[in-house]
Amino acid sequence: MNPEQNHKAHYYFTEVCKQLGIKRDFLMHCLQEDWVKPALPETLEFDEEDLARIHFIVELREDFGVNDEAVPIILHLVDELYYLREEVASLTGSSDFSFSKRVSKS
């Protein structure tokens, strides 16, 4: 384990449900579908990354009306997008690579 991980906040299953206002069954569903991989799987503890990802999944389903079949596709594309952004940023030496121009034009 990375020593820095010891200082990160971790949340247990029930805390995640409470904090995000989601039902236990839904969080179990996210785990069963492999959409979320807890930071500490042995003790089933989640970190900020997991919480943000679950929150994103909730928004995809509730706000965007995305169904279960489409969730993994979107997650995959989004993860790939972030990976590529990092790659481009490292290749160009810029940490300010963003899509803000595209948004502001639209």
Next chain:
Amino acid sequence: MATKRMDPYSELGVSKSATQEEIKVAYRKLAKKYHPDLNPGSKEAEMKFKNISQAYDWIGTPENRAKFDRGEFYEDTAQAGAGPGFGQHRRGPYYYQTQEGGPKYGEGRYTQNFGEGIDEGFFESIFGKFSEGRAHAGGRRSQQFSGEDHHYQMEVDLKDAVLGSEKEITLATGKRMNMKIPAGIFDGAKLRFSGQGGPGIGGGPAGDAYVEIHIRPDRRFKRVESDLVFELPISITEAVFGAEVRVPTMEGEVLLKIPPHSNTGTRLKIRGKGMVNKTTRKRGDEIVELKVLLPKKIDAELEEALKKWQSKHSYNPRDQVAA
């Protein structure tokens, strides 16, 4: 500081007479366009998304909308310190911030090492042979987790802790079960009940239930490590001439011989009647501390006798504590 009121209708681009369905459709359309996770790094998109989220919070349901139209919602949120136009309901970072935000939010666990399979065909990479390190697409049931451990606390009487007992407990699952408290359990000990916690996930085993035992303070016995101290009142004559008196222990009364010339503070030991020692697992002792009590009413006869006695045998009981 004065804040400009946001009009949620114009923010979502709908008229004031729009139906709830039209509001929902408008919100979804804008959310798809401006969600920060679909526009990573764009401050404009983030601000716009916060505004439309706030607008939808206010008029997204008939109840909230009615409240907002009556002007109550604005007052509530203003009093709570949440200025309109700045959605305050979201807690924590956006997902993209955790993946590329550096050490502040995370390390990008979900996107790091993505490059290993970037050349794979699109559908193959999603549905096919995902490597273990980054498998988070759907369709498979590979993750198994133990259920949550459930934690409980229970108070027991000292006697139950020393001699052991059986108690009924109702678990969070609603299940009732008999719990055997072993003799000699110590304060803070945890009893584990395998498989009685939360259900397993993805076919994993159920979690365990842990019951932490707390021993209630006892009215008669004071615990000093593994010994139990009992204060025994005795009369003047019992103190002077000695006696045999009944003394309570955890297992019932026993006869204790008080030697002649005992005094307040004299400590007598009844072996093996205390608590179980956490380390040695042997039982401590019961310590009987004597306390000489005068009769509730001192009669003339006693007074007279003591006067006579004092004239010849005066003593200072504070000799030993004098400076």
